[in-house]
Amino acid sequence: MDFSLNEVQMMLAESIEKFIANDYNFDTRQKIAATPTGFDTGVWSTFAELGWTAVPFSEADGGFDGGVEEIMVVMQRFGQGLVVEPYLANVILAGGVLKRLANDAQKEQWLQPMIAGELQTALAFAEPQSRYELADVVTSARADGDNWIIDGHKTYVLNGGTADLLIVPARTSGEAGASDGISLFAVATDSDGVTRNAYATVDGLRAAEVQLEGVRVPAAALLGDLNGGFAALEAAVDEATLAVCAEAVGIMRTLTDKTVAFTKSRVQFGVPIASFQALQHRMVDMLTACEQAQSLLLWAVMRYASGAGDARAAVSSIKYLVGTSGQTIGEEAVQMHGGMGVTWDLDVAHYFKRLTAISMLFGDADWHLDRLAT
Amino acid sequence: MHVTFSEQELAFQSEVRAFFRDEYPEDIRRKRASGIDLPPEDQVRWQQLLHAKGYAGVNWPVEYGGTGWSPVQKYIYATEEANANAPMVVPFGLSMVGPVIYTFGNEQQKERFLPDILASRVWWCQGYSEPGAGSDLASLKTRADLVGDHFVVNGTKTWTTLGQHADWIFCLVRTNTEVSRRQEGISFLLIDMKTPGVTVTPIILLDGVPEVNEVHFDNVEVPVENLVGEEGKGWTYGKVLLQHERTNIAGVARSRYRAKRLREEAGRSAHGAAPLREDRNFMRRLAALEVELKALEYTELRTLAAVSAGKAPGPESSILKIKGTEIQQALDTLYMRAAGYYALPFVPEQFEADFTGTRVGEGSEARTALRYFNFRKASIYGGSNEIQKNIIAKHVLGL
Numbered sequence: 001m002d003f004s005l006n007e008v009q010m011m012l013a014e015s016i017e018k019f020i021a022n023d024y025n026f027d028t029r030q031k032i033a034a035t036p037t038g039f040d041t042g043v044w045s046t047f048a049e050l051g052w053t054a055v056p057f058s059e060a061d062g063g064f065d066g067g068v069e070e071i072m073v074v075m076q077r078f079g080q081g082l083v084v085e086p087y088l089a090n091v092i093l094a095g096g097v098l099k100r101l102a103n104d105a106q107k108e109q110w111l112q113p114m115i116a117g118e119l120q121t122a123l124a125f126a127e128p129q130s131r132y133e134l135a136d137v138v139t140s141a142r143a144d145g146d147n148w149i150i151d152g153h154k155t156y157v158l159n160g161g162t163a164d165l166l167i168v169p170a171r172t173s174g175e176a177g178a179s180d181g182i183s184l185f186a187v188a189t190d191s192d193g194v195t196r197n198a199y200a201t202v203d204g205l206r207a208a209e210v211q212l213e214g215v216r217v218p219a220a221a222l223l224g225d226l227n228g229g230f231a232a233l234e235a236a237v238d239e240a241t242l243a244v245c246a247e248a249v250g251i252m253r254t255l256t257d258k259t260v261a262f263t264k265s266r267v268q269f270g271v272p273i274a275s276f277q278a279l280q281h282r283m284v285d286m287l288t289a290c291e292q293a294q295s296l297l298l299w300a301v302m303r304y305a306s307g308a309g310d311a312r313a314a315v316s317s318i319k320y321l322v323g324t325s326g327q328t329i330g331e332e333a334v335q336m337h338g339g340m341g342v343t344w345d346l347d348v349a350h351y352f353k354r355l356t357a358i359s360m361l362f363g364d365a366d367w368h369l370d371r372l373a374t
Numbered sequence: 375m376h377v378t379f380s381e382q383e384l385a386f387q388s389e390v391r392a393f394f395r396d397e398y399p400e401d402i403r404r405k406r407a408s409g410i411d412l413p414p415e416d417q418v419r420w421q422q423l424l425h426a427k428g429y430a431g432v433n434w435p436v437e438y439g440g441t442g443w444s445p446v447q448k449y450i451y452a453t454e455e456a457n458a459n460a461p462m463v464v465p466f467g468l469s470m471v472g473p474v475i476y477t478f479g480n481e482q483q484k485e486r487f488l489p490d491i492l493a494s495r496v497w498w499c500q501g502y503s504e505p506g507a508g509s510d511l512a513s514l515k516t517r518a519d520l521v522g523d524h525f526v527v528n529g530t531k532t533w534t535t536l537g538q539h540a541d542w543i544f545c546l547v548r549t550n551t552e553v554s555r556r557q558e559g560i561s562f563l564l565i566d567m568k569t570p571g572v573t574v575t576p577i578i579l580l581d582g583v584p585e586v587n588e589v590h591f592d593n594v595e596v597p598v599e600n601l602v603g604e605e606g607k608g609w610t611y612g613k614v615l616l617q618h619e620r621t622n623i624a625g626v627a628r629s630r631y632r633a634k635r636l637r638e639e640a641g642r643s644a645h646g647a648a649p650l651r652e653d654r655n656f657m658r659r660l661a662a663l664e665v666e667l668k669a670l671e672y673t674e675l676r677t678l679a680a681v682s683a684g685k686a687p688g689p690e691s692s693i694l695k696i697k698g699t700e701i702q703q704a705l706d707t708l709y710m711r712a713a714g715y716y717a718l719p720f721v722p723e724q725f726e727a728d729f730t731g732t733r734v735g736e737g738s739e740a741r742t743a744l745r746y747f748n749f750r751k752a753s754i755y756g757g758s759n760e761i762q763k764n765i766i767a768k769h770v771l772g773l
Binding site: 001002003004005006009069260263264274275277280281283284285287288291292293294295296298299301302317320321369370372373374 | 375376377378379446651654657658660661662664665666668669670671672673675676678679682690693696697760763764766767770771772773
């Protein structure tokens with residue numbers, strides 16, 4: 001039994017912590033989040049240079065040979081730094097599909113440039129009607145000679161506005177809602193028939209509504225087997241779910257620390273408000289929730305990495321916990337910061353907004369609890 | 375990062391599992407399965423079997439006859455013990471006063487008391503709380519005045535669990551009132567319950583059971599050699615004991631066993647009703663509880679890993695106590711709801727070993743509400759959960 005990081009994981013952790021401490025303070029983050037694309041290309045290049053974009057890929061793919069443990073190490077620290085760069089969209093989501101399904105030529109064309117930081121990618125996992133059901137794919141693809149013609153509407157495509165390449169799940173057979181009959185296509189965003197409406201999200205990130213109207217792609221755009229794309233889609237989203245849970249645990253810890261520090265310095269009625277038992281017990285509850293979430297995250301990551309039969313339940317368990325106690329921590333942090341907590345200027349508010357977005361991403365707490373309640 | 379056991383640990387697991395399979399008496403097993411109360415003689419018989427096997431002093435060092443187990447071994451043992459639904463060891467001797475004596479007692483005391491504790495030949499009980507000193511334990515008023523070679527003890531202790539069976543009691547008593555801090559001047563004293571002036575009166579709990587008592591001391595003469603450690607340092611010793619107690623109270627392995635049982639039972643039909651598995655509300659509550667429990671299991675494992683690495687269990691044990699008791703109580707609620715109307719009969723005598731009448735309900739379902747009521751105590755004893763929060767606020771968060 002050992003919960004410590006190995007040497008390589010430790011080095012990765014330290015390099016990210018150093019970067020955030022030296023080069024990514026809250027003001028920097030806010031400036032980056034306010035730019036039109038919502039991320040900084042220089043920072044993104046640094047991520048690639050430091051090898052962070054290569055973390056969850058095999059050595060053969062030019063990667064670091066990391067798995068969900070290493071993803072956890074990265075994302076927990078990105079949570080603490082409130083990083084807005086599109087790591088999840090590129091590395092975990094699009095990268096997660098490409099590493100599983102792309103052939104050598106496709107990897108060379110899309111995966112390697114993404115790892116090198118030169119190609120922006122996105123996975124279009126949601127549609128307006130689908131809510132959190134990945135298999136609810138109405139977007140269709142039909143064969144036309146050697147080409148595929150894709151029609152449909154994708155929503156909340158993370159990094160969709162900046163992406164050069166979209167990975168589009170489309171129905172090639174079967175009923176709406178069936179997991180069989182979904183195929184994944186790599187679609188260049190400058191293709192004819194692709195219309196994007198990019199927007200900012202509440203957490204300072206960027207997403208896009210994407211319309212696909214008669215978009216023609218070549219046979220070589222099909223990733224993996226025809227009708228057999230769902231397993232890779234689901235696996236990429238499972239990993240992404242663990243990734244945002246790790247990010248959330250990092251945020252929960254940061255919010256707890258900040259709240260404790262603030263109440264020790266904030267004086268009212270002539271005393272620090274930390275001396276009030278009404279607040280003390282609530283901060284203890286925050287700490288307890290942090291520890292519980294940290295513990296469950298470790299379990300879920302190890303469970304998932306082991307490929308155990310209940311790996312899916314592990315993902316839903318941690319997502320449920322983060323969606324409930326994480327949200328509570330965010331609300332409590334804001335409450336205990338008083339009026340300042342509801343201002344744009346205070347970092348706490350932005351951590352809270354990111355936690356809120358995470359609580360809904362890939363299924364809210366109720367949705368995941370339902371998967372466990374069988 | 376891994377939670378796999380080493381080969382030696384797996385071998386240990388097999389050994390413990392075999393013990394519970396082969397040497398856990400069938401009659402006790404049957405009583406436990408149908409919710410029948412264990413009479414004290416069964417409890418003692420079981421603890422003496424543990425002692426014969428060398429499993430009695432789980433937390434004790436080898437030099438005092440303990441197991442000397444690593445934290446991982448203790449975790450394995452607790453899991454197997456829970457999965458066998460074996461009786462809980464009465465904690466007052468083996469888990470509480472024993473460690474205080476071998477840590478702070480003198481050689482004479484160790485020789486005199488430890489073997490009997492380990493072999494369950496002497497039944498101990500606890501004298502901490504008083505009618506006027508609950509959460510504010512340091513306000514305790516039971517006094518021990520030194521007169522010659524005796525302390526003369528006067529006062530009342532309360533909530534003394536199973537004190538009606540006890541041979542000895544360990545007490546926190548005030549030996550000095552001229553102190554600047556109330557925590558000073560408190561001493562740790564061992565008292566023979568047969569000493570003249572000791573009387574025990576039962577307190578009936580809300581489930582109708584005389585589980586706890588008041589213990590009165592009226593000019594009770596206690597030899598000075600029964601003082602453990604230094605006079606006036608009892609508060610420090612008592613705190614060490616409470617940290618052990620809190621870790622035990624969390625009862626994670628027991629809760630895991632009970633949650634697993636509940637999930638199995640939810641798949642079955644009782645009294646011809648539809649299985650609870652088809653009840654979405656019930657299953658969602660159970661699933662949410664299982665998530666919290668799994669998290670707590672890993673919080674405990676992380677604590678164990680830290681202890682293995684040489685850190686003492688500190689105020690973090692308060693987190694285990696809070697979450698552990700909350701989960702126990704949530705499980706009690708679910709068991710009660712699972713039983714429906716069959717939770718409600720108040721027929722405690724049907725769970726006595728010699729009951730010959732017609733039982734109401736199947737298995738232990740007619741105990742579920744009684745257990746729910748009884749275990750409201752869990753968030754109160756061992757330092758109420760609010761006191762635990764005060765401890766964490768002060769010692770972990772520095773508030």
